[in-house]
Amino acid sequence: MxxxxxxxxxxxxxxxxxxxxxxxxxxxxxxxxxxxxxxxxxxxxxxxxxxxxxxxxxxxxxxxxxxxxxxxxxxxxxxxxxxxxxxxxxxxxxxxxxxxxxxxxxxxxxxxxxxxxxxxxxxxxxxxxxxxxxxxxxxxxxxxxxxxxxxxxxxxxxxxxxxxxxxxxxxxxxxxxxxxxxxxxxxxxxxxxxxxxxxxxxxxxxxxxxxxxxxxxxxxxxxxxxxxxxxxxxxxxxxxxxxxxxxxxxxxxxxxxDRNDYLGFGVSAHSYVSGVRFSNTDNVQLYHERLSQEKLATEIANELSKEEKQEEFVMLALRTEKGLNTKDYEKEFGENFLSKNKNKLAVLIKGGFVTLSPEGVIKATDKGFLVLNRIIYELI
Ligand code: SF4
Incomplete structure (x- = not known):
């Protein structure tokens, strides 16, 4: 499929x-x-x-x-x-x-x-x-x-x-x-x-x-x-x-x-396909020079390391109301997010910045959303 x-x-x-x-x-x-x-x-x-x-x-x-x-x-x-x-x-x-x-x-x-x-x-x-x-x-x-x-x-x-x-x-x-x-x-x-x-x-x-x-x-x-x-x-x-x-x-x-696959076309367009991130040049003239010769205008391409993928997972999931599903994290990376971040999570929960559901989903609270970058920094 x-x-x-x-x-x-x-x-x-x-x-x-x-x-x-x-x-x-x-x-x-x-x-x-x-x-x-x-x-x-x-x-x-x-x-x-x-x-x-x-x-x-x-x-x-x-x-x-x-x-x-x-x-x-x-x-x-x-x-x-x-x-x-x-x-x-x-x-x-x-x-x-x-x-x-x-x-x-x-x-x-x-x-x-x-x-x-x-x-x-x-x-x-x-x-x-x-x-x-x-x-x-x-x-x-x-x-x-x-x-x-x-x-x-x-x-x-x-x-x-x-x-x-x-x-x-x-x-x-x-x-x-x-x-x-x-x-x-x-x-x-x-x-x-x-x-x-x-x-x-x-x-x-x-x-x-x-x-x-x-x-x-x-x-x-x-x-x-x-x-x-x-x-x-x-x-x-x-x-x-x-x-x-x-x-x-x-x-x-x-x-x-959700870190699903996307392809970007045109100047400075970013793509993420099968774990590889790449982006086009941001220069319209250079874009034209490349494409007119039937060459792609990709400027940066890199396969994300496991750590980079983990960081993105945390960063993107916590910005959403769905939150960070620690079971999905474990399925993808083979690591237990809750035990890895036990102490930090306890502080964040006690401070009212995040909640943890019985299903293992971490969500930022209204208070947490206002200091989201700080929370993300703590958890990556
Ligand atoms: S100049 Fe920038 S902000 Fe203004 S309409 Fe164009 S893309 Fe949008």
Whole structure:
């Protein structure tokens, strides 16, 4: 029987670069975009030769950058290449990330006809002043219109992204944004705590003293506020940054946290297949040079050692609401996690940071989720 496989396709182009953006994205010309898509076709074909025989695809995710900034036929063309070379399950989850002001009715229709059944759309905040400061190119009204357009065409499986901890943002802003999403009945919310990454415009502004980073205790208050509002409205936190109404958890993200197999296409795309991790170059020009010669653009590849796999197991499992199943750990690594970490676990349980169920599942508590990195550090 074929194993499940998730596919990620990176589209690195955006209308403009947001102030805080640390992703691999750039403002590209139409010609650059066309060349890039052609290279993607080549990569899909080449990787399929190696993997398609052993896997069937259960989720596909178009991320970026801004996939909806590409011409309308791009998603259709890439998907038709995937359908040609991989076996894709009938009920596969197919997500495309869209920007509120680059998603037209024609594009939505085109995506849906091609098989897209989930949309992920960036709102970030409902404070227009902060949206502007972030360098976002849309307004809250653009977001609302986009949601209406997607719904009008029959798709209700929608995620909205929020950011918390942006300079100038208040707890009230976070509350307003979350309530806005609830009023629009968005069934899935991803909420990221801002990391001011080196190399971003925001980083330079912070370094120059033009912006103040929001202190950690305030960010935690914002996170707790968001969590309590979402919970009170029927959303469950199933991973530190992800919240869903019943039945709307994201299959694709689950693949990463469960350490299942996934293949990434495009610049800086990461893959993890059969215990081997590899990633493509982050340079669009180099990606093109390699693919135009029918050579893969893999830059880093390494088979994970047992210790590395154990660390990932702990790190990823503890971020999820499912928690760390110590029986699964023992099955995979032949080691008893509970006896190995007996003393540390006792301290964490006593402090109210984690719980241990009679079935041997360790879960972070609400208090523990706020110091997750520290807990993970203790247990790996
Ligand atoms: S839209 Fe997203 S990927 Fe593009 S610049 Fe803004 S944050 Fe970065």
């Amino acid at each position: 074929k194993k499940n496989l998730s596919l990620y396709i990176h589209m690195p182009f955006c209308e403009r670069k947001c102030e805080y953006c640390g992703f691999n994205s750039k403002v590209g010309t139409d010609q650059e975009k066309a060349i890039y898509v052609k290279d993607l076709f080549t990569e899909i074909k080449m990787r399929a030769k190696e993997y398609a025989e052993y896997f069937s695809v259960d989720s596909i995710f178009f991320g970026g950058g801004t996939p909806s900034f590409m011409p309308a036929n791009t998603i259709r063309d890439v998907l038709s290449y995937i359908y040609r070379y991989f076996s894709v399950k009938n009920d596969a989850e197919i997500t495309v990330e869209v920007n509120p002001n680059t998603i037209t009715n024609a594009k939505i229709r085109e995506y849906i006809i091609s098989g897209v059944n989930r949309f992920s759309i960036g709102l970030q905040t409902t404070n227009e002043k902060i949206l502007k400061a972030m360098g976002r190119t849309h307004t809250v009204q653009d977001f609302d219109n986009a949601i209406e357009r997607i719904r009008d065409q029959g798709v209700s499986n929608i995620n909205a992204d929020l950011i918390i901890g942006y300079p100038g943002q208040t707890e009230k802003d976070v509350e307003n944004a979350v309530k806005h999403l609830i009023s629009l009945k968005i069934p899935h919310v991803s909420c990221y705590m801002l990391q001011v990454e080196e190399g971003t415009k925001l980083y330079k502004r912070v370094k120059a003293g033009l912006e103040n980073v929001v202190p950690d205790d305030k960010v935690i208050k914002m996170y707790n506020k968001m969590l309590s509002i979402l919970r009170a409205n029927g959303y469950a936190r199933y991973e530190f940054s992800n919240f869903a109404k019943p039945g709307f958890q994201c299959t694709h993200n689950q693949t990463y946290w």
